[in-house]
Structure formats: C-alpha cells, structure tokens
Amino acid sequence: MMSGAPQARSAGIRYVFPVLAGKLARFATRLRGGGSAFPGYLTNRLAPSLLPTLADQFRYGVVFVLGSNGKTTTTHMISEVLRAHGLTVFTNPTGANLPQGVTSALLADATLTGRIRADVAVLEVDEGYAADLADQLSPTVILSLNVQVDQLYRFYETERVADMMLDASTRASGHVVVNRDDPYLSKIDTSTMRAEVSFFGVSPELVAASAHGLANAVDTRSGNTGTVERDAFAEVTRAHGRDVTVRVGDAEAEITLPARGLHYAADAAAALTVAARVLGEDFSVDRAATGFSRMAPAYGRGEVIPLRRNPAGEQVEFVMFKNAPSLQMNLDALEGAPERALIAIDEGTPDVSWLYDVDFDVLPRVDVVTGEKAYQLALCLEHAGVDIGVVEPDMEKAVALMRALEPAPSGRQTWFVNYELMMIGRKLLGHGDQEVARR
Amino acid sequence: MSDTVRIIQLYPNELGITGDRGNARSLQVRLERGGVSAEVHRVSAGEPIPADPDILVFGNGPLSAMRTVIDDLRSRATQLSDFVADGGSLLAVGGSAELLSASVEPLEGAPIEGLGIFPFRVQRTRERKVGYILVDTADGRVIGFEDHASRWSLGNGALPYGTVAAGRGSFEHAGSAGEIVRRDNAFATNVQGPVLPLNPHWTDAILATATSRRGIVWASGASHVPLDEYAGGARSAIERLVHGKDFSSIGL
Ligand SMILES: [Zn+2]
Numbered sequence: 198m199m200s201g202a203p204q205a206r207s208a209g210i211r212y213v214f215p216v217l218a219g220k221l222a223r224f225a226t227r228l229r230g231g232g233s234a235f236p237g238y239l240t241n242r243l244a245p246s247l248l249p250t251l252a253d254q255f256r257y258g259v260v261f262v263l264g265s266n267g268k269t270t271t272t273h274m275i276s277e278v279l280r281a282h283g284l285t286v287f288t289n290p291t292g293a294n295l296p297q298g299v300t301s302a303l304l305a306d307a308t309l310t311g312r313i314r315a316d317v318a319v320l321e322v323d324e325g326y327a328a329d330l331a332d333q334l335s336p337t338v339i340l341s342l343n344v345q346v347d348q349l350y351r352f353y354e355t356e357r358v359a360d361m362m363l364d365a366s367t368r369a370s371g372h373v374v375v376n377r378d379d380p381y382l383s384k385i386d387t388s389t390m391r392a393e394v395s396f397f398g399v400s401p402e403l404v405a406a407s408a409h410g411l412a413n414a415v416d417t418r419s420g421n422t423g424t425v426e427r428d429a430f431a432e433v434t435r436a437h438g439r440d441v442t443v444r445v446g447d448a449e450a451e452i453t454l455p456a457r458g459l460h461y462a463a464d465a466a467a468a469l470t471v472a473a474r475v476l477g478e479d480f481s482v483d484r485a486a487t488g489f490s491r492m493a494p495a496y497g498r499g500e501v502i503p504l505r506r507n508p509a510g511e512q513v514e515f516v517m518f519k520n521a522p523s524l525q526m527n528l529d530a531l532e533g534a535p536e537r538a539l540i541a542i543d544e545g546t547p548d549v550s551w552l553y554d555v556d557f558d559v560l561p562r563v564d565v566v567t568g569e570k571a572y573q574l575a576l577c578l579e580h581a582g583v584d585i586g587v588v589e590p591d592m593e594k595a596v597a598l599m600r601a602l603e604p605a606p607s608g609r610q611t612w613f614v615n616y617e618l619m620m621i622g623r624k625l626l627g628h629g630d631q632e633v634a635r636r
Numbered sequence: 637m638s639d640t641v642r643i644i645q646l647y648p649n650e651l652g653i654t655g656d657r658g659n660a661r662s663l664q665v666r667l668e669r670g671g672v673s674a675e676v677h678r679v680s681a682g683e684p685i686p687a688d689p690d691i692l693v694f695g696n697g698p699l700s701a702m703r704t705v706i707d708d709l710r711s712r713a714t715q716l717s718d719f720v721a722d723g724g725s726l727l728a729v730g731g732s733a734e735l736l737s738a739s740v741e742p743l744e745g746a747p748i749e750g751l752g753i754f755p756f757r758v759q760r761t762r763e764r765k766v767g768y769i770l771v772d773t774a775d776g777r778v779i780g781f782e783d784h785a786s787r788w789s790l791g792n793g794a795l796p797y798g799t800v801a802a803g804r805g806s807f808e809h810a811g812s813a814g815e816i817v818r819r820d821n822a823f824a825t826n827v828q829g830p831v832l833p834l835n836p837h838w839t840d841a842i843l844a845t846a847t848s849r850r851g852i853v854w855a856s857g858a859s860h861v862p863l864d865e866y867a868g869g870a871r872s873a874i875e876r877l878v879h880g881k882d883f884s885s886i887g888l
Contacts, residue, residue, distance in 0.1 A: 346653055349783060353764070354698035355653070417650050418700030544877070547767075548781050550828050553658030569877075572869030576833050579862050580661050588869065 247311055251303050252334040257284060257317035257475050258371060259334050261327060263362045264342025265414075266523045267464045268294065268321040270455065270498055271342060274468035274489065275319045281488030282476055287315035294323045296330050317475060324358050327365035337371035338392075340471050342464065344381045344414050345522040346551060355414045356381065366390060372474040374467060377427035378404060380416035384425055395474060397466040398429040399459060403436055407459050408529045409556065412522035431466040431473070433459075438532070445469045450482040452489040456499025458530035460523070465489070502626050504610060505600055513599075513610045513626060517619045521551040524613070528559050535560070535611035539599050540578075541568040541592060545617035552577040562586070564602060567595035568618050592618055596625045639852055640673040644685055645693045647705045648678040651732045654783075656695025658830035659727060662839050663691055669859040672852055681708035685715065690846045692719065696730025696828060699742055699760075706748055709735055713751050720753055725846040726822035729831065730784065733817075733824035734758045738791065754817050754824045755791040756807065768878040769803025769827060771815050776837040777801070779871050780829035782815065790817065797823060802878045821845050834874075836860070836867050 252259050257279075262272045269291050276286045289302040299320055307313055322330055331339070341362040346355055359381035366373045366385070369392040375382040377396035387394045404410050415422040435442035439454040441462045450469055454461045472488075473480040494500040504511040518524035540563050542549060549570055557578060564586040566575045571590040578585055589595045599610060614622055623629065645652070645660045660676045667674035677686050681704075685692075709716075716736075720726060733754070734740045740748040740758040750758075764785045771778040778798060788807040790796065796807070796814035805813025806826045816825040821842070825831065832839040840856055847854040856864075 349653065353783075353785070354700075356698060356700055415649055417698055417704055420704070422649065548654075548783060548828075550655035550658070550781065550830055553655030553661065553830055553833070554652075569873065570870075572866050572873055573834075576863070576866040576870050577658070579866055580658065580665050580833055585862075588866065590869075590873070 248300060248303065248333050249335065250311060251307055251313050252318065254313040255287070255315060255318045258337030259318040259320065260338045260340065260471055260475065261331065261334075261336045261365065261369075262319065262321045262340050262342070262471075263324050263327050263365065264340075265324075265345035265347040265358065266520070266526075267342045267460060267467075270461060271340070271464040271468050272319050272321040273455075273492060274465060275340075275471050277492050278468055278472040278485045278488035279317055279319070279475065281484045281491065282472070282479060282481070284316040285314065287313065287318045289320050291321075294321045296326050296333075299330060299334075322365075324361045324365075327361060328368065331365050331368035336369055338374060338471055338474055339366045339369040339372075340374040340467055341366060341376065341379075341382050342467055343376050343379050343411070343522075345412060345520065346414050346554075347520045347522070349548065349550075356416075356418055359414075366392075372471075374470050374474065376413070376463065376467065377429050378411050378424060378463070379413045380422060380424050381414065383427055384416065384419060384421075395430040395470050396427045397431045397463070397470045398427070399433040399436075399463050399466065403433060403459065403462075409525050411459065411463060412525050429466070431470040433462045433466050436462045441465060443469055445473055445480075445482055445485075448482045450485050452486050454489070455492045455494045456530075457532070458526050460526040460530075461498075500623075501609075502623060502628050504626065506627050511604050511608050511610065513612050513622075515619055515622065516611060516613045517616060518613060519546070519615060521554045525555050527613070528555070528557065531559055531611075534562070535609075536605035536607050537599065537602055537610040538563045538613065539565045539567060539595060539610065540574060540613040541566070541595070541618040541622070542570040542574050542615050543568040543592075543617050544570065546570065546615050549573050549577075553580075555581075557581040557583050565589055565595045565598050567592050568615070592621050593625060596622065639850075640675055641667050641690045641846060641850070641852065642686060642688060643674060643676045643691045643693060644689045645676060645678050645695070646685075647680060647694070647697070647701075647708075647732070649680060650701035650705050651697035651730075652695040653698070653701075654696040654730060654828040655830045656693070656729060656828075659695070659729070659832040660693045662830070662832035662836075663693070663843060666836070666839055666843060666856060666860060666863070667847075667854060669863070670854045670856055672847065672854045681705055685712070689719070689724065690850065691725040691727070691842065692716070694726075694728040694732030694736070696732065698731070699745075702731045702735055702740070702748060706735060709751060716751065717753055720820055720822045723821055723845075723849055725842050725849075727832070727842065728754075728822075728824045729828055730826055733826065734786065736822075736824060737788070753822065754819055755794040756788045756817055756824075757791065759787045759789065761785050761787055765804035765806075767803060768874050769805065769815060770801040770875065770878060771798040771803075771805075771827065772801050773798030773816065773838070775841040776835075777871075778816065778827055778831065778835050778838055779874050780827035780831045780834055782806075782826050783828065784826045786826070788817070790814075793819075795819060797825075833863075834867055834870055836864050 344359040373394045377398040431445045562584040664674040736753040737750045769782040796809045797816035797818040800813040805815045
C-alpha cells in the first residue's frame with residue numbers, strides 16, 4: 198500500500214552525532230523532569246539540515262494544525278483517522294507546539310542515523326511560529342481551524358493571528374484546509390496559495406441553532422464582519438450530543454466525538470477533510486469512523502475521573518477552557534445545569550478581561566470557585582448573577598471542598614478548568630501522569 | 637424623563653474585545669442592587685444613541701476596528717462633545733479612548749484624526765506595555781490590566797486622573813506616569829480588566845455623579861457586599877502579583 202512513496206532524502210551516518218547528542222540531552226532533561234525544548238535546540242545547532250531531512254522522509258508528508266482553539270483535539274482526530282487507515286503516525290506531544298518542542302519530538306522518534314519510522318507527521322503548531330517552521334519542514338497540508346479572540350496580551354490583534362495562519366498556508370505544497378465559517382479564514386485569497394484550498398464547515402441550520410454560533414472572531418478590517426460564502430468539502434449536517442454526521446465529499450461519515458460540543462463537531466469536519474486530502478482515493482468514511490471510536494478523550498476535554506478514587510463512585514467530568522470562545526462553546530454544549538460545579542483559573546491565564554464576554558446563563562450555580570484568579574472569576578460570576586458557594590483560591594482545599602459535598606444524584610461533578618489547573622486537578626484526584634505522548 | 641438610568645455601550649462588536657461589556661454590566665448591576673432601574677443599550681455604527689443617555693461606555697479594539705468606526709464616530713462629534721460639556725458621564729478604554737483624543741499616529745498607515753474630546757495625542761510604539769497596573773486617584777486606587785503599545789502626549793487643559801503606583805502607564809506625569817485622563821465627568825484610560833467591576837469605588841463615584849445629575853437617589857448598600865468582597869479579593873491578589881509578573885509577547 199505504500200508503494201510509489203517518495204524516497205527519503207539521504208539521512209545517514211553524518212547525523213549520528215547530532216541525533217545522539219540530542220537524544221542524550223533529552224534523556225537528561227527527562228531525568229530532571231524538565232521541559233523538552235533543549236534537546237531540539239542542541240540538535241538544530243549541531244545539524245541544521247537534519248530537521249528538513251527528517252521531515253522529507255514522511256511518505257504521506259507533514260500536516261500542520263493551526264488555530265486559536267482545538268489544535269490538540271483535532272491533531273488527535275487526524276492521527277486516529279489516519280491510523281485507522283493503516284498508517285504509522287508521528288505526532289508531537291500536546292503543548293509542545295513551538296519549534297524547539299517539535300524538533301525535540303521528531304528527534305525522539307528518529308533513529309541514530311536520522312531515519313524516521315512513521316508514514317506521516319501530524320503536528321499542532323503555534324500560530325506565531327507556523328511560517329518559520331513551515332520553511333523548515335515543508336508541510337504538505339496546512340489546516341487552519343479558526344481565528345478567535347485569544348491571548349491578546351501575546352498576539353495583540355486577532356487579525357494578526359489570521360494573517361499568521363494565512364501566511365503560513367502559502368507554504369503548503371499539497372492542500373490548504375480552512376474553516377468556511379470563520380470570518381477571516383473564509384476570506385482566504387486562494388490565488389496566492391500554491392496548493393488547492395478545501396473548506397470545511399457546519400451546516401447553517403446547526404450554527405443558527407447554537408446559542409452563540411461557533412464563537413469565531415468578527416472581521417474588523419474588511420468592511421464585512423461576517424463570512425463570505427464557500428462550498429464545504431466536509432460539512433457537519435447533524436449533531437446530537439456526541440453523535441454527529443459529517444458529509445465528506447459525496448459520502449456520509451457517522452462518527453462519535455470525544456466530547457460534546459459543536460466546536461468538536463467542526464474540528465471533526467476539519468480532521469476528515471485533512472485525512473481525505475492526505476489519503477486521496479484510499480480514504481474511507483467507515484475507517485474514519487473507526488478512528489473516531491478509538492479516540493480516548495484527551496486530558497481535560499470531556500475526560501471523566503473518579504472523585505474519591507473509587508471507580509464505581511462519583512465521577513468528575515473535566516471541561517477545559519482557555520479563552521471566552523472555548524468556555525462559551527463548552528457551556529453551550531452542557532446537557533442541563535451541572536448538579537455540582539467547580540470553576541478554576543490561575544495565572545497561566547494572565548488577562549481574564551474576556552470572562553465578561555461569556556454568557557453564564559446556563560450555569561445557575563457554582564459550588565467552588567478556585568485558582569489564583571478565583572476572586573476575579575467570582576467577581577465576574579457575581580455580576581452575571583451566578584450563585585456562588587465558596588471562593589477558595591487554593592486548588593487543593595477546593596478539591597477537598599468538592600469531595601465534602603453531598604453526592605450528586607447524577608453521580609457526576611463538572612469541573613471547568615484552565616489547562617494548568619486541569620493538570621493539577623487530575624493530580625489531586627490521583628491521576629498525576631503527565632500528558633506526554635498522545636498515544 | 638423616566639427614573640431609569642440609561643447606559644450606552646458604543647460599537648460593542650468592533651470596540652469591545654477586552655470584556656468591555658463588563659463595564660456597562662458593573663454600572664447596571666450596582667444601580668439595580670441600589671434599587672435604581674437601569675438599562676444598557678448596545679449601539680452600533682449607523683444606529684442612533686437613544687435619547688437622554690446618562691453614561692456612555694466605549695471599549696477597546698484593534699487599529700482596523702478604530703478605522704472602521706471613525707467615520708460614524710465623527711458624525712456624532714457634536715452630540716458627544718455637548719454631552720460631555722453638559723456633565724454627562726463617559727468612560728472610554730483603549731482604542732476608543734484614543735479615537736476620542738486629538739489624533740492617533742500609528743506605526744503603519746495614515747494617522748487618524750480623533751474627535752478631540754480629550755486633549756492628548758497618541759503615538760503608537762513598537763514597545764508593548766503588558767501587565768497589571770495600579771493608579772492612585774482622588775477616588776482611591778484603580779487596579780487593572782494594561783495591554784497597549786502607545787504613548788499619550790497631553791496637551792493644554794488635559795487633566796491626569798491619578799498617578800501610576802505600579803505598572804507602565806500611558807503618559808509621563810508627576811515624575812511617574814499616568815494612565816487615566818479626565819475631562820469633566822469623562823474618562824479616557826488604558827486600564828482594562830474590565831476596570832469598573834474591579835474598582836467599585838470608582839464605579840460608585842461615576843454613578844453618584846450620573847444619578848445626582850438626574851436627581852435620582854442612589855447609594856451602595858448591603859446587596860453590594862458580595863460584589864465588593866470579590867473585588868477586594870481580586871484586588872489584593874493583583875497587588876501581591878503586580879511586581880513579580882513578566883509577560884512575554886510577540887513584538888509588533
Ligand atoms: Zn490517541
């Protein structure tokens with residue numbers, strides 16, 4: 198099935214020293230329990246041509262996943278769908294989406310002579326570094342999920358983020374995939390792209406029925422704040438809880454999402470578009486559905502963990518958010534008000550102005566508000582008319598408070614958390630394993 | 637005229653990206669908890685401002701959004717300057733504050749001539765100022781988050797409201813910096829957060845002015861306690877963090 202795949206550029210003996218040095222550095226940082234950026238940096242310095250050489254060896258090419266929200270989930274979806282088609286997939290660990298992190302991850306997978314053992318690379322990449330990294334890794338497919346108001350303290354203007362994605366997209370050699378329901382991305386100038394452009398989307402009926410649509414940023418620069426009409430190659434046509442139907446070309450894919458929410462359905466349409474473009478005629482909607490069914494929920498995205506270490510006892514559903522759109526889409530996806538709720542933000546999210554853009558109508562009560570920013574969060578919730586039980590900035594004490602509550606009749610608590618507190622919360626519940634490998 | 641206080645938020649879509657509706661919300665909630673009815677109107681370009689407004693709230697947005705609304709804003713210039721001259725209350729944050737100044741000189745593209753309601757000029761800078769900010773004012777300490785790349789040059793008659801105690805600020809003032817400019821009951825600032833929920837004493841000062849101008853009796857009381865407690869907790873947390881925090885951002 199892999200016949201006719203392009204030959205690898207000459208990897209070989211000249212990479213042994215840089216790869217070995219990088220692997221040793223990686224091993225050392227692992228022992229220290231530290232970050233994973235340094236080994237990649239080291240190897241890059243020792244053999245600057247190694248990275249392009251590694252990237253060249255993926256027979257099905259390199260896929261970049263960009264977007265304000267949903268990168269991790271979608272990277273996972275694409276990987277599983279491709280695996281269900283028999284491909285060996287290389288992917289970077291969650292959060293390691295800066296150049297050094299990507300390099301380190303590639304290095305860990307390479308043999309000492311700089312050979313790669315996977316058929317395809319699916320990489321989530323930070324928008325700010327996407328163009329630079331594309332110059333090194335020559336991606337075949339670049340997917341842009343959405344442009345949402347996110348990390349303004351870092352990016353300053355949302356339209357700059359759109360331009361980062363569109364600029365990176367000009368470097369894709371095979372396919373560009375963008376969200377037709379995103380005001381900025383729908384206006385992509387296809388004539389400036391080297392590659393064919395495919396759109397994915399959610400049916401207008403489903404968007405209209407969603408309380409806050411898809412929460413993409415309005416376009417403040419072109420005079421048209423909304424989208425321009427585009428035909429979608431893949432379109433979500435039905436969504437019911439985690440069960441959705443996506444039309445992919447002329448076929449219908451019936452799939453189960455890893456978590457509830459129209460944003461996850463849109464991510465699925467994006468993943469199916471990418472997989473269909475990567476695989477060409479070998480793409481099958483049945484295999485794609487198998488891939489989705491094998492997806493375990495990613496950490497904090499619909500993941501369920503026992504509250505008191507008893508697998509048969511009360512459970513905690515983690516709902517992770519990083520900004521107003523992701524919190525809003527998760528709130529909109531709730532099936533009724535949570536019986537027991539915790540909400541938490543820490544300094545990993547420095548500017549929380551955006552909290553006031555969220556509608557909390559579906560959340561009548563929160564039992565515990567926690568994290569370093571607990572009081573800012575409580576202040577916003579009080580203004581929104583949400584009933585607050587306790588404000589307790591210390592997450593450990595907050596978890597104890599949640600455990601002391603009368604058990605929920607549904608047997609389930611809902612914890613809304615930002616990334617850092619999701620990791621701490623899992624640890625406090627006895628699930629301290631780090632989110633390193635995606636599979 | 638009714639006894640309902642009318643709060644107007646202008647250009648909520650274009651100039652409302654830093655949670656700016658929180659400022660309108662804070663005014664509304666504090667009025668209502670004091671037994672005074674309040675309504676918030678969101679007014680976009682091309683829509684008239686409802687008659688007899690009490691408080692105008694403007695928010696923050698990117699340069700492109702500022703360019704998008706400036707013509708509409710100019711068409712309201714007389715109405716707005718009459719409103720301020722009559723003692724109406726106004727709060728403008730970020731991009732909107734800069735449009736209400738004399739001029740904005742961006743790093744790229746043509747300068748924008750502002751409405752001149754506030755006597756200062758704006759120069760956009762390559763340097764970003766991001767982080768918590770504390771400003772000591774006559775109405776107490778104003779606390780929030782600043783995130784801007786601009787320098788304000790104050791002209792004649794510009795009245796700085798307070799002095800920056802920690803953080804960067806927008807203009808030089810009293811050997812330190814300032815971050816809020818006042819004219820009558822109108823305020824221009826780069827403090828976001830949004831600023832009013834976090835600063836109940838300042839919000840109450842604005843409300844006291846706006847209600848007494850209309851002869852409405854309003855005071856904060858017991859039902860404001862949770863709001864003030866949470867604001868207090870948030871403020872102490874920021875005061876603890878303000879010196880130790882560093883923000884990395886991608887340069888312009
Ligand atoms: Zn997996």
